[in-house]
Amino acid sequence: MRKAVLVTGGAGYIGSHTCLALIREGWRPVVMDTFANSSPEAISRLRSLTGSDIPVCQVDIRDTEACRQVMSQYHCQSVIHFAGLKAVGESQAHALEYYDVNVNGTHSLLKAMTCEGVRHIIFSSSATVYGEPTKLPISEDHPLDPTNPYGRTKLTAEKLIEDVASSSADICFGILRYFNPVGADQSGKIGEDPKGQPNNLMPFIAQVAVGRREYLTVYGDDYSTKDGTGVRDYIHVSDLAIAHLRALEKLVGFDENFVVNLGTGRGYSVLEVLDAFSSVSGRSIPHRFNERRVGDVATVYADPTLARNLLGWKAELGLKEMCRDHWLWQEANPLGYDGEH
Ligand code: NAD
Ligand code: UD1
DSSP states (O other), rough: OOOOEEETTOOOOOOOOHHHHHTTTTTEEEOOOOHHHOOOOHHHHHHHHHHHOOEEEOOTTTTTHHHHHHHHHOOEEEEOOOOOOHHHHHHHOOOOHHHIIIIHHHHHHHHHHHHHOEEEEEEEEEEEGGSSOOOBBBBBOOOOOOOSHHHHOOOHHHHHHHHHHHHHHTTEEOOOOOOOEOOOOTSSSSSSSSSSSSSSSHHHHHHTTTSSOEEEEEEEEOEEEESSSOOOOOEEHHHHHHHHHHHHHHHHHHOOEEEEEEEEEEEEEEHHHHHHHHHHTOOOOOEEEEEOOOOOOOOOOOOHHHHHHOHHHHHOOOOHHHHHHHHHHHHHOOTSSSSSO
């Protein structure tokens, strides 16, 4: 019998790709999602891609009783916790909501797990918990000093999980700090579908390439980087999905807590990403330079050594594949899942 894993936020961008990887490796994902920032169509696509009947529960993670029921009904033995709110700007305007979903939601889930005897949780954290880099590459022992409410909710949720695990032997965790997830599954059937104007670089570029937006604004050309634009560690979402499998196996197999970075260890500038995307899509991508975005830093990239040593995982796909697959998805779904934005 395939082992059931509760996947909160499983209809979202990273969650849907992880569900696909789970099914391909013989797990049974049980999706819990409110569809606050996703579409049920993502699940329909997953079902048709895999031929698997994926259970979906439209439940808010803050509803502890409902979480318990789902865990019990489907005999979930572990949890991969993606559900949350993730827009930095929005977190400044709606801090209460961000703490409620990201921190109270995690608390509710941990409570349900404890009641139902579900031991293992993999948590989606972010490189944003490090704040402004004091050294590069960023390893897991880098100081933690997030500069915005979103980052602080992620750090608070990390601490909450660690404290609950140290107060009770019943919970074990793997905390994964993602750098910049981009790309899509090679089928072109699932991908990133931001609601409204994208905040992040790759989805914005893709929407310019497909003709939904006129031009990309490049935030800053005077950073001390190779070409003056910001440098980030982009990671293919399919590589990221596989990392969750390795993390789950490690956690379930060894009952050992860990915190690891998930990145490639290599940084690319905005202009390098623009060039790579333009080249794989064959589209010109108009852009204009503007002031730096408030809160941005020049360069961020991971030290991915621990993930390699601990999980036996490293990113395999490069910038070209990231752009190629993001474009495959965007070109086939110019208006996203529901065709109306
Ligand atoms: P996403 O918005 O696509 O997915 C999150 C999912 O959670 C959505 O399907 C949404 O409907 C669901 N959700 C939101 N509130 C919920 C609630 N109260 N109860 C149940 N479901 C709820 O985001 P993503 O890019 O897939 O990110 C997944 C996780 O990874 C998030 O926790 C995010 O903070 C973290 N993360 C993302 C990135 C990134 O760049 N995408 C980087 C670092 C960390
Ligand atoms: C952002 C979030 C961060 C989150 C990460 C991954 C902010 C301040 N930080 O980081 O918390 O963990 O995404 O989801 O939002 N850029 C442009 N034009 C654009 C968009 C971006 O030039 O329209 C540039 C940025 O200045 C940056 C690079 O592209 O140099 C990458 O930006 P983005 O994709 O938003 O990621 P981060 O800034 O790393």
